[in-house]
Amino acid sequence: QEALYNLCLAYLSIAACFERGGTLFICGNGGSMADAFHISGELLKSYAIPRPIPNGLHNRLLNEPDGELVAADLESGFRVVVLGANPSLSSAVDNDFTGRGLGAAQELNALARTGDVVLGISTSGKALNVYRAAITAQALGLTTILFTGERESNLSNYVDISIHAPARQTDLVQEDHIALYHCLCGMLEQDFFG
Numbered sequence: 001q002e003a004l005y006n007l008c009l010a011y012l013s014i015a016a017c018f019e020r021g022g023t024l025f026i027c028g029n030g031g032s033m034a035d036a037f038h039i040s041g042e043l044l045k046s047y048a049i050p051r052p053i054p055n056g057l058h059n060r061l062l063n064e065p066d067g068e069l070v071a072a073d074l075e076s077g078f079r080v081v082v083l084g085a086n087p088s089l090s091s092a093v094d095n096d097f098t099g100r101g102l103g104a105a106q107e108l109n110a111l112a113r114t115g116d117v118v119l120g121i122s123t124s125g126k127a128l129n130v131y132r133a134a135i136t137a138q139a140l141g142l143t144t145i146l147f148t149g150e151r152e153s154n155l156s157n158y159v160d161i162s163i164h165a166p167a168r169q170t171d172l173v174q175e176d177h178i179a180l181y182h183c184l185c186g187m188l189e190q191d192f193f194g
């Protein structure tokens with residue numbers, strides 16, 4: 001029950017962010033990083049229902065070379081950034097900073113704006129990069145959300161909204177996360193494009 005309630009809180013926070021033209025930042029590592037990319041893929045283009053581009057953009061594209069082809073296929077999407085996807089930044093941070101797990105925090109510090117939301121994914125709740133991104137997000141005044149397993153952690157107690165999958169084993173937590181974030185993506189899409 002609590003996971004579903006918090007999922008609804010996460011939905012409301014992310015929907016308000018998108019309504020203001022804000023950005024959802026997502027971070028994780030390992031399988032959770034793969035989930036971050038999965039979520040971004042569902043939000044950057046259609047997930048379950050069509051998302052036509054605005055008529056104004058469609059018409060402007062028709063005046064461009066190959067614009068008819070582009071206009072026929074483009075879909076509307078949400079502003080989503082997966083933190084940690086830039087290997088040049090990650091390697092520079094690893095080389096230049098004395099602390100570990102600061103790549104996502106650095107990227108968030110450079111890109112985030114007031115009203116943005118950070119969604120961290122950590123099956124154990126112990127991911128250092130997600131924790132340090134959450135610290136940075138809180139200092140920037142952003143809303144922080146966590147997908148994690150059933151155990152409480154320093155990270156789950158630190159973020160604004162913590163969504164606990166009812167499992168402890170990593171692969172089972174990840175399976176629950178997929179169902180939870182697909183539900184979240186579906187709600188957002190229905191709200192904005194349904």
